[in-house]
Amino acid sequence: MITVTNLTVAYDELVAVADVSLRVPPGCVLAVSGPSGAGKSSLLWAIAGAVAARSGTVEVDGLTITDRPGAAAHRVVLIPQGNGLARVLTARENLSMPLLADRALIGVLNRRRGGSGDEPEYEREDERSHALDTVDRTIAKALADVGLEDSGDHLVEELSGGEQQRVAVARGIAQHGRVILADESTSELDSTNRERVLNLLRREADRGAAVIIATHDPNVAAGADGHATMDEGHLTWERRL
Numbered sequence: 093m094i095t096v097t098n099l100t101v102a103y104d105e106l107v108a109v110a111d112v113s114l115r116v117p118p119g120c121v122l123a124v125s126g127p128s129g130a131g132k133s134s135l136l137w138a139i140a141g142a143v144a145a146r147s148g149t150v151e152v153d154g155l156t157i158t159d160r161p162g163a164a165a166h167r168v169v170l171i172p173q174g175n176g177l178a179r180v181l182t183a184r185e186n187l188s189m190p191l192l193a194d195r196a197l198i199g200v201l202n203r204r205r206g207g208s209g210d211e212p213e214y215e216r217e218d219e220r221s222h223a224l225d226t227v228d229r230t231i232a233k234a235l236a237d238v239g240l241e242d243s244g245d246h247l248v249e250e251l252s253g254g255e256q257q258r259v260a261v262a263r264g265i266a267q268h269g270r271v272i273l274a275d276e277s278t279s280e281l282d283s284t285n286r287e288r289v290l291n292l293l294r295r296e297a298d299r300g301a302a303v304i305i306a307t308h309d310p311n312v313a314a315g316a317d318g319h320a321t322m323d324e325g326h327l328t329w330e331r332r333l
C-alpha cells in the first residue's frame with residue numbers, strides 16, 4: 093500500500109507537488125496525467141525516496157520513506173523517465189545491477205544476523221552460484237517479457253529509443269517490487285509494445301504490487317484502475333481507485 097499524506101515537494105521557491113494525498117492499494121494501477129511541469133515526476137521521485145518531502149509523508153506498507161536506499165531496500169522500484177540506463181553497459185548488465193545489489197544487501201543482513209556468514213565456505217559458494225543462477229534466469233525472463241530476449245548482450249547505446257525504454261521496463265519488473273513507479277514508460281513505444289508494457293505492469297499489480305504510471309497518453313490512463321491529474325502540483329481525481 094502506498095500512502096501519501098499531505099505531501100509537498102519544493103525546489104527552493106518552486107512548489108512541484110502541493111499538499112497531495114493519495115492511497116494505492118496492492119493490486120491496483122493508478123495513472124497520473126497532467127501537463128508538462130505539473131509535478132508528476134516529482135511525485136514519483138518522492139514516493140521512491142529520490143527527492144525529499146518539504147512536508148507531509150510517504151509510507152509503503154507502513155514504512156516511512158525518507159531516502160532512496162531505504163526505499164530501494166523496501167522494494168520501491170522506479171522506472172525513470174528517459175530510462176536511466178547506463179549507456180556503455182549491455183542490457184543484461186543494466187538489469188543485473190539492482191539485482192546483484194539486492195543480493196549483496198541480503199548477504200550483509202544475513203551475516204549481521206549471524207546467518208550465512210557463519211556457514212562453511214563450500215555452502216556459501218553453493219549459495220552464491222545458486223543466487224547468480226537465479227539472477228540470470230530473472231534477467232532472461234524479464235528481457236523475454238519485453239520482447240528483447242536476443243538483445244541482452246547489446247550495449248544500451250546500440251539500441252533504439254523504444255528498445256531502451258523496454259530495457260528500462262525489464263529492469264523494473266525484474267526487481268519484483270512492492271511498488272512500481274513507471275514514469276512515462278510507454279512514451280516511445282509503438283502500439284504493440286505499449287500494450288505489451290501495460291500488460292506487464294498489470295501483471296505486476298496482479299502479483300500484488302501497487303503501481304503508479306505517470307503518462308500523457310489518454311489510452312494508458314483509461315486502462316488504469318484509477319486516474320488522477322496534476323496541475324501546478326495539485327492533484328485532482330478524474331476516477332478514484
Ligand SMILES: Nc1ncnc2c1ncn2[C@@H]1O[C@H](COP(=O)(O)OP(=O)(O)OP(=O)(O)O)[C@@H](O)[C@H]1O
Nearest residue numbers: 103106108126127128129130131132133134135173
Ligand atoms: N531538480 C529540480 N530542480 C529544480 N526544479 C525542478 C527539478 N525537478 C523538477 N523541477 C521543476 O518542478 C516542476 C515539476 O517538474 P516535474 O518533472 O515533476 O513535472 P512533470 O509533470 O513530470 O513534467 P513532464 O511531463 O514534462 O515530465 C517543473 O517546473 C520543473 O521545472
